[in-house]
Amino acid sequence: MTDLITKPSRRSFLALTGSAALAACARAPEVDPDDPVTRYGFAPIEGYGPLVDGEYSLPPVPPQYLEWPNRRQLVFYEGERPAQTIEIDPYAKFLYYVLGDGTAWRYPIAVGRAGLALRGQTVIRQKKEWPGWQPTANMLRSQPEVYGPFARGVPGGLASPLGARALYLYRGGRDSYFRIHGTNDMKSIGNSGSAGCIRLFNHDIIDLYERVSIPTxxxxxxxxxxxxxxxxxxxxxxxxxxxxxxxxESIYGATEVGAEDPGV
Structure with a gap:
């Protein structure tokens, strides 16, 4: 894998974790039309390096998880959605934030079983930094061995399965309980899992979060x-x-910082 920037063609990509995956914030970069990195190419590996977000620190994403096409990239947009909307491809494992000039920011994603049930149109009506998480009744019923120990919820912070940011999807004015969110399970990006909705590297959900307005x-x-x-x-x-x-114990012990967040 090299960091050479190539112009893409039009056909150019929640498992729980007990480790204290650290997280951080970087504002969305300005798009410079003269800079091939921000105009047509991958975000550099340095864009997935150590970051700081208040009291939290995010370690770099290991290079083996950033192999093509598992990196944020500005691409020609091959779809039909309007500007300032999001399109999710749960089969190719991509999320697109559509711009108004025939391009889109493309983010690699992981898709959980819940995410595979997502269909049609939804609207982001809420977004949170360092959100807490609690399994739904259906999660507890269908996979008690996975979710039972977390029935009382995980506070927002380092070990939250929703990572550094979450975007909340609504249908007809009601919470759909689907989420676009960060993840501490970096190896899942580009793959499917039995848990979770639509997951991004924490670095990428931070970048996307800054672009998204309410509603989207x-x-x-x-x-x-x-x-x-x-x-x-x-x-x-x-x-x-x-x-x-x-x-x-590994989850709750890792969330002492940020435990004042009441969760979701």
């Missing part, structure tokens, strides 16, 4: 459209990973 429309690409737009070499992409089961 979100469209979920169909499997047929994913294959039509990206082709069989890109869609489907990734493998299904098993859930990572951790002890509640």
């Amino acid at each position: 429309e979100v469209n979920i690409r169909t499997e047929a459209d994913s294959l039509r737009l990206l082709g069989p070499t890109m869609s489907p992409r990734g493998v299904e990973l098993p859930p990572t089961i951790v002890s509640p």
